[in-house]
Amino acid sequence: MPYFDAASAAPLHPVARQALLASLDEGWADPARLYREGRRARLLLDAAREATAEAVGCRPDELAFTPSGTRALHDGIAGALAGRRRTGRHLVVSAVEHSAVLHSGEALEADGGSVTRVPVDRAGRVDPAGYAAALRPDTALAALQSANHEVGTEQPVAEVADACRAAGVPLLVDAAQSLGWGPVDPGWSLLTASAHKWGGPAGVGLLAVRKGTRFAARGPVDERESGRAPGFPDLPAIVAAAASLRAVRAEAAEEATRLRALVDRVRARVPELVPDVEVVGDPVRRLPHLVTFSCLYVDGETLLHALDREGFSVSSGSSCTSSTLEPSHVLRAMGVLSEGNVRVSLPRGVSSEEVEEFLRVLPRVVAEVRDRLGAPSPAGGGSGMSADLVVDSLGKRCPIPVIELAKVIGDVPVGGLVTVLSDDEAARLDIPAWCGMRGQEYVGEAPAERGVAYRVRRRV
Amino acid sequence: MPYFDAASAAPLHPVARQALLASLDEGWADPARLYREGRRARLLLDAAREATAEAVGCRPDELAFTPSGTRALHDGIAGALAGRRRTGRHLVVSAVEHSAVLHSGEALEADGGSVTRVPVDRAGRVDPAGYAAALRPDTALAALQSANHEVGTEQPVAEVADACRAAGVPLLVDAAQSLGWGPVDPGWSLLTASAHKWGGPAGVGLLAVRKGTRFAARGPVDERESGRAPGFPDLPAIVAAAASLRAVRAEAAEEATRLRALVDRVRARVPELVPDVEVVGDPVRRLPHLVTFSCLYVDGETLLHALDREGFSVSSGSSCTSSTLEPSHVLRAMGVLSEGNVRVSLPRGVSSEEVEEFLRVLPRVVAEVRDRLGAPSPAGGGSGMSADLVVDSLGKRCPIPVIELAKVIGDVPVGGLVTVLSDDEAARLDIPAWCGMRGQEYVGEAPAERGVAYRVRRRV
Numbered sequence: 001m002p003y004f005d006a007a008s009a010a011p012l013h014p015v016a017r018q019a020l021l022a023s024l025d026e027g028w029a030d031p032a033r034l035y036r037e038g039r040r041a042r043l044l045l046d047a048a049r050e051a052t053a054e055a056v057g058c059r060p061d062e063l064a065f066t067p068s069g070t071r072a073l074h075d076g077i078a079g080a081l082a083g084r085r086r087t088g089r090h091l092v093v094s095a096v097e098h099s100a101v102l103h104s105g106e107a108l109e110a111d112g113g114s115v116t117r118v119p120v121d122r123a124g125r126v127d128p129a130g131y132a133a134a135l136r137p138d139t140a141l142a143a144l145q146s147a148n149h150e151v152g153t154e155q156p157v158a159e160v161a162d163a164c165r166a167a168g169v170p171l172l173v174d175a176a177q178s179l180g181w182g183p184v185d186p187g188w189s190l191l192t193a194s195a196h197k198w199g200g201p202a203g204v205g206l207l208a209v210r211k212g213t214r215f216a217a218r219g220p221v222d223e224r225e226s227g228r229a230p231g232f233p234d235l236p237a238i239v240a241a242a243a244s245l246r247a248v249r250a251e252a253a254e255e256a257t258r259l260r261a262l263v264d265r266v267r268a269r270v271p272e273l274v275p276d277v278e279v280v281g282d283p284v285r286r287l288p289h290l291v292t293f294s295c296l297y298v299d300g301e302t303l304l305h306a307l308d309r310e311g312f313s314v315s316s317g318s319s320c321t322s323s324t325l326e327p328s329h330v331l332r333a334m335g336v337l338s339e340g341n342v343r344v345s346l347p348r349g350v351s352s353e354e355v356e357e358f359l360r361v362l363p364r365v366v367a368e369v370r371d372r373l374g375a376p377s378p379a380g381g382g383s384g385m386s387a388d389l390v391v392d393s394l395g396k397r398c399p400i401p402v403i404e405l406a407k408v409i410g411d412v413p414v415g416g417l418v419t420v421l422s423d424d425e426a427a428r429l430d431i432p433a434w435c436g437m438r439g440q441e442y443v444g445e446a447p448a449e450r451g452v453a454y455r456v457r458r459r460v
Numbered sequence: 461m462p463y464f465d466a467a468s469a470a471p472l473h474p475v476a477r478q479a480l481l482a483s484l485d486e487g488w489a490d491p492a493r494l495y496r497e498g499r500r501a502r503l504l505l506d507a508a509r510e511a512t513a514e515a516v517g518c519r520p521d522e523l524a525f526t527p528s529g530t531r532a533l534h535d536g537i538a539g540a541l542a543g544r545r546r547t548g549r550h551l552v553v554s555a556v557e558h559s560a561v562l563h564s565g566e567a568l569e570a571d572g573g574s575v576t577r578v579p580v581d582r583a584g585r586v587d588p589a590g591y592a593a594a595l596r597p598d599t600a601l602a603a604l605q606s607a608n609h610e611v612g613t614e615q616p617v618a619e620v621a622d623a624c625r626a627a628g629v630p631l632l633v634d635a636a637q638s639l640g641w642g643p644v645d646p647g648w649s650l651l652t653a654s655a656h657k658w659g660g661p662a663g664v665g666l667l668a669v670r671k672g673t674r675f676a677a678r679g680p681v682d683e684r685e686s687g688r689a690p691g692f693p694d695l696p697a698i699v700a701a702a703a704s705l706r707a708v709r710a711e712a713a714e715e716a717t718r719l720r721a722l723v724d725r726v727r728a729r730v731p732e733l734v735p736d737v738e739v740v741g742d743p744v745r746r747l748p749h750l751v752t753f754s755c756l757y758v759d760g761e762t763l764l765h766a767l768d769r770e771g772f773s774v775s776s777g778s779s780c781t782s783s784t785l786e787p788s789h790v791l792r793a794m795g796v797l798s799e800g801n802v803r804v805s806l807p808r809g810v811s812s813e814e815v816e817e818f819l820r821v822l823p824r825v826v827a828e829v830r831d832r833l834g835a836p837s838p839a840g841g842g843s844g845m846s847a848d849l850v851v852d853s854l855g856k857r858c859p860i861p862v863i864e865l866a867k868v869i870g871d872v873p874v875g876g877l878v879t880v881l882s883d884d885e886a887a888r889l890d891i892p893a894w895c896g897m898r899g900q901e902y903v904g905e906a907p908a909e910r911g912v913a914y915r916v917r918r919r920v
Contacts, residue, residue, distance in 0.1 A: 003497055008490045009692065017484060024477060028662070030468045034764050035773035037463055067527030067663065068691030074680050100690070103680035196692060202488070203527065203663040203694030220534050220563035230560070231528030232469070232656060234663030234697070304494050313495035 002354040003313045006197075007149055007177060007290055007345035013199030016244035020201060020236050027235035032224075041235055048235075048242035055245050056191060057183045058208045064225035065204055065238050069176045069194025072205035073100040075218065075228065076172060076190050080141045081108060083214030084170070088138025089113035094126045094155065095333035096148050098174055102329065113140075117333075123282040124153035124334045131156075132163035139169045146178040150317050150330040150343060151281030152290035154178070161187025170213050177287055179206075180248045181256055189213040195241035198248050199348065203234045204241040248348065256288035259346050262355045263291045266344060273363045278437060280336045289346040292317070294331070295366050296434060297375030297403050298340030306365045307342075312358055317341045318398065318426070327398075327426045337433035338426055339399040340366070373399065376406045388417040394451050398426035401454075402434050409440065409458055416458050417443070423451030431456065462814040463773045466657075467609055467637060467750055467805035473659030476704035480661060480696050487695035492684070501695055508695075508702035515705050516635075516651060517643045518668045524685040525664060525698050529636045529654025532665035533560040535678065535688065536632060536650050540601045541568060543674030544630070548598025549573035554586045554615065555793035556608050558634055562789065573600075577793075583742040584613035584794045591616075592623035599629045606638040610777050610790040610803060611741030612750035614638075621647025630673050637747055639666075640708045641716055649673040655701035658708050659808065663694045664701040708808065716748035719806050722815045723751045726804060733823045738897060740796045750805040752777070754791070755826050756894060757835030757863045758800030766825045767802075772818055777801045778858065778886070787858075787886045797893035798886055799859040800826070833859065836866045848877040854911050858886035861914075862894050869900065869918055876918050877903070883911030891916065 003011070012020075027044045029037035046060070053060040066072040081091065091108055093101055095117040105115040116134040118126050126144065135142065142164050147154045157173055164171040170189035178184065180198030184191060190213060195204035207228055209215050215228070222230030248255075263286075271277050276296035295303065300318025307314055317328025318341040327338035346355070389408050393401035401422040409418055420431060428445065431454045435442035443455035463471070472480075487504045489497035506520070513520040526532040541551065551568055553561055555577040565575040576594040578586050586604065595602065602624050607614045617633055624631040630649035638644065640658030644651060650673060655664035667688055669675050675688070682690030708715075723746075731737050736756035755763065760778025767774055777788030778801040787798035806815070849868050853861035861882040869878055880891060888905065891914045895902035903915035 001496070003489075003495075005489075005493065005495070005497075008493060009488055011488050012484055020484070021481075024472055024480070024661075028469055028471050028656070029463075029465075029773075033465065033468060033773070033775060034761070035463075035465070035768045036461070037465075037773055067531065067694075070682060070691035071527065074682075074690060078679070100680065100682070103682065107680045194692070196488070201484075201694070201696070202692050203697055205691070219538070220560065220567045222530060222534075222560070222563065230534060231530035231665070232654070232662050234527075234661070234694070236661070237663055237694070237697070301494070308495045313489075313493070313497055315493060 001311045002350065002358065003347060004344045004358070005313050005315045006347040007343065008315055009196050009202070010199045010347050012201060013244040013247055015247035016200050016240040019243035020240035023236040023239040027239055031233065031235065044239050045233065045235055048239045051242045051246055052206065055183065055249055056179070056206065056208050057186055058191070058210065061226070062208050062210055064207045064228040065233060066207050066229040067203055067205060067231065067234070069192060069197070069205040070100040072192040072194070072207040073098065073174060074104055076192050076207045076209070077101065077104040077141065077143065078218040079215045079228065080170060080172060080190055080213070081113070082216040082218055084140040088136070088140050090136055090139045091115045092118060092131070092134045092139055092142040094118050094120060094131070094144055096120050096124055096330045097143060097145055098149060098176065101143050101174060120333050122334055122336060124148050124151045124280070124330065125282055125285070126155055126160070128156045128159035128163060131160045132167070135163065135167040135169050139167070141172060142169050143172040143174065145174040146184050147287045148281070148330060149177050150328055151292045151334070152287040153282040154285045154287065158185040158187055161185060180245065181252050181288060182249070195245070198245055200241035200244045201237045203237045251348070255348050259350070260288040262346060262350070262352060263289065266291045266355065266359065269359050270362065273359060274366050276437070278337045278433070280331070280334060290343065292341065292343045294337040295340030295342070296337065296437065297373060297399050297406065298366055298369045299373070299397070299399050300339065300341050302369050303340055303342060303366065306369055310361045310365060312361065315343045317343065327429050332429050335429070335433070337430055337437065339402060339430045373403055375403050386411060388412060388419070390419045390421065393420055393422045393424070395423065397424050398430060401427045402430050405431065405434065405456060409456070412458050414458050414460070418456045418458070420454045420456070421448050421451050422454060427454060428452070461771045462810065462818065463807060464804045464818070465773050465775045466807040467803065468775055469656050469662070470659045470807050472661060473704040473707055475707035476660050476700040479703035480700035483696040483699040487699055491693065491695065504699050505693065505695055508699045511702045511706055512666065515643065515709055516639070516666065516668050517646055518651070518670065521686070522668050522670055524667045524688040525693060526667050526689045527663055527665060527691065527694070529652060529657070529665040530560040532652040532654070532667040533558065533634060534564055536652050536667045536669070537561065537564040537601065537603065538678040539675045539688065540630060540632060540650055540673070541573070542676040542678055544600040548596070548600050550596055550599045551575045552578060552591070552594045552599055552602040554578050554580060554591070554604055556580050556584055556790045557603060557605055558609060558636065561603050561634060580793050582794055582796060584608050584611045584740070584790065585742055585745070586615055586620070588616045588619035588623060591620045592627070595623065595627040595629050599627070601632060602629050603632040603634065605634040606644050607747045608741070608790060609637050610788055611752045611794070612747040613742040614745040614747070618645040618647055621645060640705065641712050641748060642709070655705070658705055660701035660704045661697045663697045711808070715808050719810070720748040722806060722810070722812060723749060726751045726815065726819065729819050730822065733819060734826050736897070738797045738893070740791070740794060750803065752801065752803045754797040755800030755802070756797065756897065757833060757859050757866065758826055758829045759833070759857070759859050760799065760801050762829050763800055763802060763826065766829055770821045770825060772821065775803045777803065787889050792889050795889070795893070797890055797897065799862060799890045833863055835863050846871060848872060848879070850879045850881065853880055853882045853884070855883065857884050858890060861887045862890050865891065865894065865916060869916070872918050874918050874920070878916045878918070880914045880916070881908050881911050882914060887914060888912070
């Protein structure tokens with residue numbers, strides 16, 4: 001049963017499992033205690049910190065273990081902002097950061113600070129010059145992921161780090177998706193990561209703060225982990241995280257080459273096998289194991305369930321799979337199609353046959369979902385003719401508004417206008433994206449009595 | 461090698477170990493995902509929550525899993541205070557709460573709020589009437605531990621809960637030390653606990669918030685755990701925590717009876733076997749497995765090391781074993797001797813022989829430490845006679861000032877005065893405590909040119 005959602009969580013690496021079991025017996029005591037069980041725990045903790053710091057590229061005393069990557073981001077951003085509060089209360093992030101970063105930004109805004117969200121191109125990549133232009137004299141902190149978690153695009157960390165250094169602004173790099181594959185460009189001031197992304201256990205995040213970086217931990221005082229991560233440390237999990245990081249790094253170069261080839265195959269074959277698909281994310285500067293594509297006229301949740309029934313576990317940034325009914329902020333920032341979105345992130349050790357099987361199954365599954373939704377055939381085109389048309393899709397959710405638009409576009413003459421009334425948030429992203437894919441002209445949106453009127457002019 | 465520090469961390473219960481291993485394979489995926497691995501993880505999480513909620517005495521949807529007991533306290537107190545910010549910014553705690561509670565109070569004060577620390581008697585217990593008197597119209601939250609972590613004294617939770625209910629103030633009960641032994645009186649509004657205290661793994665705390673309790677989670681938004689505990693949940697650890705809580709509860713009544721008898725033996729025999737010892741904490745209303753005593757003329761760190769060499773792992777609230785050079789806030793609030801402080805907390809399954817061996821070894825170890833420090837013999841008494849005396853103990857650390865006082869008290873006539881000059885923080889607690897134990901009169905303290913002058917009048 002192929003699991004293709006390694007970017008969400010990876011099964012425990014065998015080395016992590018072994019290390020976890022060994023340290024359940026040796027590492028349960030409080031490492032701050034003076035007796036032998038405490039000293040033994042302290043030795044394990046010190047060794048784990050040294051090994052992890054080496055893989056991160058920092059000093060052991062710069063590295064704290066947190067309970068998760070999310071906590072590392074929340075606490076790291078809050079501490080860095082507080083440490084430079086005198087400089088100002090402005091935060092710069094890319095528009096495609098992890099939600100833990102964006103939510104930290106919202107918390108800052110709610111507290112009176114300000115946030116600049118640097119846009120990305122259609123590949124999901126920030127422009128270093130654009131990022132540099134967002135830095136201000138009152139910028140307390142800048143944050144940039146090493147690679148995007150939804151589309152795999154690598155960010156220009158080295159160039160942005162140079163710009164931040166020149167501006168005297170500390171840069172926090174969220175390395176959650178990439179740390180298992182290799183070290184990050186060393187220009188960061190703070191770095192965060194999450195062990196269960198590289199085959200370590202849940203319950204372990206990393207927060208590294210370079211010496212000399214101003215940092216004022218928030219919340220009640222706690223002396224553990226240099227005062228940066230309160231609470232009793234989960235030592236067996238930390239030991240397992242350290243051991244598995246070392247193990248995946250040892251295999252990283254070889255496995256990256258292998259997975260990169262498999263992903264290239266998916267990137268090339270999916271658009272051949274499935275009509276009306278957009279593969280998103282940078283084709284070259286990307287994580288080795290991750291590929292994302294969106295399928296017109298399909299809703300993500302139905303597609304996920306259908307793939308699950310066929311034995312494939314993937315994730316989706318479509319609005320239909322999220323509780324908020326909004327498409328993923330990453331796809332929105334990229335301006336690409338969100339409907340029928342599928343993220344495939346291959347775990348280490350995946351076989352070529354599993355990927356081939358996915359490519360064999362996918363076209364049929366997509367076709368079945370489209371059939372059920374009454375999507376137009378790829379040939380498309382209508383029969384009757386009327387000058388302009390209004391399609392009422394109010395109350396209908398993604399991908400129905402786009403399907404209805406596609407069904408009637410052939411009913412107006414070239415130059416004619418179709419107006420789609422929709423109250424589904426995804427339509428704002430998907431109707432322009434459909435126009436781009438189909439060569440039709442997206443005229444714009446206007447508020448309607450109910451919902452929004454999206455106007456499309458037929459060009460082909 | 462007997463480990464007698466279960467109140468700090470207990471070795472993993474066999475049931476926890478088993479559950480952890482099983483769920484490493486079943487519970488590594490994201491329980492929020494729609495595919496089978498995610499659904500399986502969700503089932504495990506739901507089952508763990510139901511079992512734990514039953515043991516806590518709350519509804520499953522009232523219970524969140526946090527990364528530690530400390531985080532449960534930090535986030536629980538902050539959320540409860542924020543939820544009642546309109547009522548006021550006053551917090552009531554007992555003076556002997558866990559440091560995570562007291563540090564939360566300090567954070568509130570630093571942010572402009574106020575804290576009342578309700579004193580305790582010499583047994584470490586708050587007076588319910590005194591606690592009730594501390595509640596004010598602007599009190600946003602009250603916090604009380606179910607039992608003290610250093611001396612084992614049980615707090616009058618039911619009476620304090622009644623007072624809080626009458627005043628309309630929510631009560632947070634820190635049940636970290638007692639939850640493995642049984643449910644807490646149900647009058648709480650918030651409850652916290654920590655799994656590694658009951659033989660569960662590290663990395664799991666509990667935060668229960670009763671329906672109807674105002675609560676506003678602090679920090680960046682995160683949808684997990686009802687928005688009360690950000691970050692990817694450590695599911696295998698949560699499953700292990702739930703399984704072991706159920707297991708220890710099933711054995712609790714029998715094991716409590718057995719350990720209570722062993723602790724009674726320690727409480728009775730230590731003062732018989734070792735001269736100049738004060739057993740502290742309530743002799744009856746106490747945790748079954750925990751006993752604390754202090755030994756005059758001994759420093760805690762040396763005693764701990766000596767016991768460790770003999771194979772016994774215990775902890776201490778003495779100033780000499782802490783990085784702050786201050787005696788434990790619990791002993792200070794109780795006004796009892798802190799020097800030579802030893803906490804024995806028996807793990808489940810400890811044998812009667814191990815406790816007997818401890819009682820056999822302890823007198824010799826204490827005598828050796830006292831010999832090395834040149835402590836006065838229990839008979840005491842000096843030889844020469846002078847009206848009043850000044851002892852310069854400046855620069856000397858606990859227990860030297862008390863040893864020097866004890867050595868010269870016989871050198872002044874009954875009614876004569878000994879002044880001890882000391883700059884050691886522990887002297888403030890230990891000199892009055894020594895006077896109490898010895899029937900001498902503690903006159904008081906006054907600032908000296910360097911340090912503090914502690915004055916003692918010889919009465920016997």
